[in-house]
Amino acid sequence: MVLAFFRRGSTEGNSLDHVVAKALTMLGDARHSFDLATMALLTDTDAETVAANIRETDGRINEAEQELRSELIVHVSVQGSADIGSVLGMTLLLKKIERIGDQAKNILDLAENGVSLADVDNVSELLEEQQTVSSLFSEAADLLGDPDADDESVDEYTRRALGIADAHQAHITGFMTSERPGREVVPLAIYYRYLRRIVANLVGIVRTSSEPLPHIDYLDDGATDTDD
């Protein structure tokens, strides 16, 4: 560690780049957890076989979050307050990724409690929605990691993702007045609620890097809460 002082940095750029790079790894891990958890719920995949993997991945995400938080405090202590906006933004970003990891675990909890949506009538629609959300992870990673990503791309992603989240909310609202038995609609409503929150967190992740700090998690210049 003393030798670390004498080593040249791996990158010549801002030392916060390292935090972003690790945040992207965390996001990849969160997607991995999400894919496994949803497969356990929507297909015949045995929940027990993926549980250990998901919990280990979640542990890795949590550990990375704590490590990066420390690095951000070190950054401010050493470099002064010039990057304070970025540091606060990154703290929110890390928390959002960590939440997605938890929400993936919550989906696994459904499967572990005996819920299976593999045999519902519209399972193909559910799998399609799962794929759509899964692809939002990689798009978010691309936008976050791209130093040249423009505001239009972020806005387009936000519009599309919030459209998906609205569709999830419409499902939840529909279940509230549904005539179907509770044992069918309650797990579905809970599942859609998790999907909606994951999508909202992905929007937050993308917008954290471009929105002015006071408006992060709010749309329309701070007027609308994204409800993540």
Next chain:
Amino acid sequence: MRVFRVGSTGAAGSLANVHQRLESLLSWGPLRSAIVVGLIYFFLVGVSSLEAGVKIMGEDTQKALFSAVSNPIAGLSIGILGTVLVQSSSASTSVIVGLVASGALGVDAAVPMVMGANIGTTVTNTLVSLGHMRQSSEFRRAFAAATVHDFFNLMAVALLFPLEVAFGLISRTAEAISGQLVGTAGNEWKSPVKAWVKEPVSWLRDIWSAFGTEGTAQGILMVLTGLVIVLVALAFITKNMRALVADRVERSINSFLSKGGGMIALLLGLVITVAVQSSSITTSILIPLAGAGVLSLRNAYPVTLGANVGTTITALLAALAASSPESLTVALAHTTFNIAGIVILYGLPFTRYLPVHGAEWLAGIAVQRRSMAVVYVFGAFVVVPLIGVVLFR
């Protein structure tokens, strides 16, 4: 990395733009390095000017000025007060080295002052820790991390000061090392650096002569000029070195946080302090980390010890511009004192964590009654040393 925006941008002032452009220009490493080299040269000119100024003053004035510090307790107290005033032991010890080089101050009188400088320098991070006062648990951690440095230095002085007064333990050790390096006391040491700074110092003297000054008045002006140069140069050296090595410091602290403390932490404190030329910078970086709970007190503690040793490099540098072996002896005494303190207090398992316990105890009191923290800072760094000066000069 995408730009993380702080907020909507307002109209930036032109002054801010100029500052931004200047910072951007300085971010080119080689230019900043060249500036630091130039500043070190100015710093050495300042030390030499100080030495020359005291020499010009004449023996009677020198005696009148420095007789107060002939008592070791008064010297210790002046060392504390002087360092609290300039918030830098690097600056105060460099001035002491300059005064010793002039012959106005003896090694015996200078060593207690250097010990006092060691105590005085800890006031900076203790003041920084007061900024965490609003939140109890954060303040407890930050204040303990700051005062562990105070406790270590106070304990080191409590142990080594009597030994120095009675047997000259530190000064004799330093004298022996200095004798091996540049020869014995009383001889003129032909420092190559001294020759490099000779010309600018004579220009300074010519400038003051042109204003019609001579004798003691000119000596005082030379001393004041030297002091200003030393303080300004050191402030800018620290600022630029901090900017130059900030990424390295950040990387090494991150590496240290994930792997632990002990001797490695001590070495890290030493390396960072040598690089930024200020123990206050190193120890002040630790305070927010400790306050936030990122760094434990036991891990912060050895870093401060390394900083204690690292900060002695500045006085050693100052001794290069001086012409007497005694000045090098005093600079080495600063290093010897700090190393001896570490060997005795940190090296022995049963004394190792005494400063930590002391700091935890004091932090507990300060959290119960915040005013006690202010009373402690004012009392330890101003009132007690003032009493020491008044009673023992």
